[in-house]
Every structure is written in structure tokens, then in C-alpha cells.
Amino acid sequence: MVKLPTPAPPKPHELHIAIxxxxxxxxxxxxxxxxxxxxxxxxxxxxxxxxxxxxxxLDVRIEQNCEALGYKTATxxxxxxxxxxxRRPDLWRDGELP
Numbered sequence: 001m002v003k004l005p006t007p008a009p010p011k012p013h014e015l016h017i018a019i020x021x022x023x024x025x026x027x028x029x030x031x032x033x034x035x036x037x038x039x040x041x042x043x044x045x046x047x048x049x050x051x052x053x054x055x056x057x058l059d060v061r062i063e064q065n066c067e068a069l070g071y072k073t074a075t076x077x078x079x080x081x082x083x084x085x086x087r088r089p090d091l092w093r094d095g096e097l098p
């Protein structure tokens with residue numbers, strides 16, 4: 001059996017990116033999806049799309065992922081991670097949703 005190297009932990013200034021990627025990956029693993037628009041975030045779960053105009057739900061998801069990954073959280077980390085997720089070009093849609 002070949003032992004693979006353990007990945008290095010993210011640098012402190014990149015922690016919000018690592019957590020953001022983990023949150024998005026968790027969405028995918030649960031069959032959930034997020035699409036950001038000028039009107040808010042459209043979140044898909046259990047067969048239903050829902051427009052979410054506030055971000056507290058996303059903060060909770062970020063907190064859950066931080067705890068699962070063993071990271072200490074602070075308001076700044078949650079905020080930076082949320083903003084990174086909401087700015088992702090691959091999650092942004094202009095115009096009407098399909």
C-alpha cells in the first residue's frame with residue numbers, strides 16, 4: 001500500500017477559501033445547489049428551489065463546516081468565507097434562471 005502525503009493545511013490568509021470550497025463541496029454531496037443572482041441566492045434542496053435574500057442560513061452552513069473540519073471560527077472568518085462564496089463567478093447568473 002502506497003502512503004499518500006498528507007495535504008498541508010491552508011495558510012491563514014487562505015483559510016476562508018478552503019472553507020468556502022468545503023461548503024460548496026458539501027452542498028454537492030447532499031444534492032444541493034447554490035446560484036447567486038442580483039436578487040439574492042437561489043438554493044436548491046430536496047427538489048425545491050428557494051430564493052434566499054438574507055445570508056444567516058449560509059453563515060450557519062459555514063459554521064457547521066468549520067466545526068466539522070476542526071477550525072475555530074470568528075465573525076471575520078465567517079464573513080470572509082460568505083463573501084468569497086457569494087462572489088464566485090461559477091455560481092453567478094445574470095438574467096433569468098433556466
